[in-house]
Amino acid sequence: MRRIPYPLLQTWKSIIHTTPSPFLLSLPKLELHVHLEGTLSPTLRFTLARRNHIPLTSARLNKTFTSVEELQEAYQLLEPPSVKGPGVSAFFEAYYGGMECLREERDFYELSMEYFARASGMGVRYCEVMFDPQAHTRRGIPIPVLMSGLRRAQLEAEEKLNVKVQFIMCILRDAPLSSALQHYESTALPYRHMIAGIGLDSNEFQHPPSLFAPLFARARRDGFKTTAHSDVAQPDAHVHLKQILTEPLQLDRVDHGLDAAVSLELIELIKGRGEGFGMTICPWAYVRHCTEEELFGGVRRLWDAGVRISVSSDSPAYVESNYVVENLALLKMKGGFSDEELVQCQRNAVEMCWASGEVKKELLKEIEKFWEGWKRDLGGSLML
Numbered sequence: 001m002r003r004i005p006y007p008l009l010q011t012w013k014s015i016i017h018t019t020p021s022p023f024l025l026s027l028p029k030l031e032l033h034v035h036l037e038g039t040l041s042p043t044l045r046f047t048l049a050r051r052n053h054i055p056l057t058s059a060r061l062n063k064t065f066t067s068v069e070e071l072q073e074a075y076q077l078l079e080p081p082s083v084k085g086p087g088v089s090a091f092f093e094a095y096y097g098g099m100e101c102l103r104e105e106r107d108f109y110e111l112s113m114e115y116f117a118r119a120s121g122m123g124v125r126y127c128e129v130m131f132d133p134q135a136h137t138r139r140g141i142p143i144p145v146l147m148s149g150l151r152r153a154q155l156e157a158e159e160k161l162n163v164k165v166q167f168i169m170c171i172l173r174d175a176p177l178s179s180a181l182q183h184y185e186s187t188a189l190p191y192r193h194m195i196a197g198i199g200l201d202s203n204e205f206q207h208p209p210s211l212f213a214p215l216f217a218r219a220r221r222d223g224f225k226t227t228a229h230s231d232v233a234q235p236d237a238h239v240h241l242k243q244i245l246t247e248p249l250q251l252d253r254v255d256h257g258l259d260a261a262v263s264l265e266l267i268e269l270i271k272g273r274g275e276g277f278g279m280t281i282c283p284w285a286y287v288r289h290c291t292e293e294e295l296f297g298g299v300r301r302l303w304d305a306g307v308r309i310s311v312s313s314d315s316p317a318y319v320e321s322n323y324v325v326e327n328l329a330l331l332k333m334k335g336g337f338s339d340e341e342l343v344q345c346q347r348n349a350v351e352m353c354w355a356s357g358e359v360k361k362e363l364l365k366e367i368e369k370f371w372e373g374w375k376r377d378l379g380g381s382l383m384l
């Protein structure tokens with residue numbers, strides 16, 4: 001079996017972007033897996049780089065970008081790995097390289113607001129947004145600069161855009177545990193009014209979640225929720241998933257984890273975790289790593305087995321501008337998900353999310369009201 005050809009991905013993308021689904025756009029949505037730094041669009045990156053006098057370069061492409069158009073071309077990151085040159089992760093270069101332009105409080109504020117405005121336009125009512133403090137402090141950005149920008153945007157999103165926001169502080173798993181613990185002290189604890197949970201991202205190769213057991217134990221004791229990435233098609237995906245699901249880690253959520261679809265043992269472990277536990281699935285983030293069967297067959301197998309799934313976008317700017325609505329659209333178009341099932345994805349997200357009981361109740365009410373209205377209108381139009 002072979003990976004999905006790039007021209008086919010472009011066809012899917014073009015259909016989804018040119019004929020947006022009114023149902024998916026108006027469905028009230030939750031997004032539980034989106035990286036703030038992964039929403040940095042080429043246009044905003046270009047603007048911020050200019051303002052902060054930061055050169056825009058790519059070591060991988062051996063290039064300096066002098067226009068937005070040139071930069072946009074470098075964002076065609078769904079291309080197969082062979083086109084990108086050996087040994088360099090195009091995604092990580094773009095993702096971590098992109099952050100260089102973020103320097104001042106207002107840069108973080110503008111980045112956040114760009115995403116929140118877009119989320120609001122797509123019908124997102126609640127989101128848990130990941131951010132990587134270590135990727136900023138190692139560039140010399142003080143934590144208060146970062147967190148003030150995020151806080152200002154969080155308050156404004158709720159007040160003006162009808163989007164409720166909580167943050168997930170992610171730890172870079174390819175940095176040492178000591179750095180993780182230090183950032184837990186300097187960021188998670190003082191800003192816990194903004195932060196619902198602690199996550200684990202970055203390069204998974206040879207960095208299992210178990211390396212961070214002391215961090216997760218501490219976070220749990222302090223009342224934070226916990227989650228970790230288990231990216232698709234990683235050599236140790238099954239080992240990592242098992243660690244996430246079992247003691248002593250036993251985290252509260254899995255980000256990605258599609259590899260569980262081929263393991264009855266892992267599926268049973270996930271289901272055994274019970275109410276509130278689930279996986280965040282981001283189809284556009286997998287298309288260049290999987291065959292169609294692995295991706296859509298895998299999601300369907302998990303779903304049919306009764307695994308709780310919510311759909312998210314991960315790093316939408318770096319998967320050719322596919323946000324949560326486009327991820328839902330891809331599951332509808334290629335994964336055969338019905339409208340009813342996509343509504344169920346939102347109910348799942350409400351159950352999985354780390355909002356207060358009161359907020360969960362409100363979100364659920366809005367989803368059910370929308371769905372009842374949609375079915376009624378559809379019934380009416382079918383009778384005409």
Ligand SMILES: [Zn+2]
Pocket residue numbers: 033035201229255314315
């Ligand atoms: Zn992610």
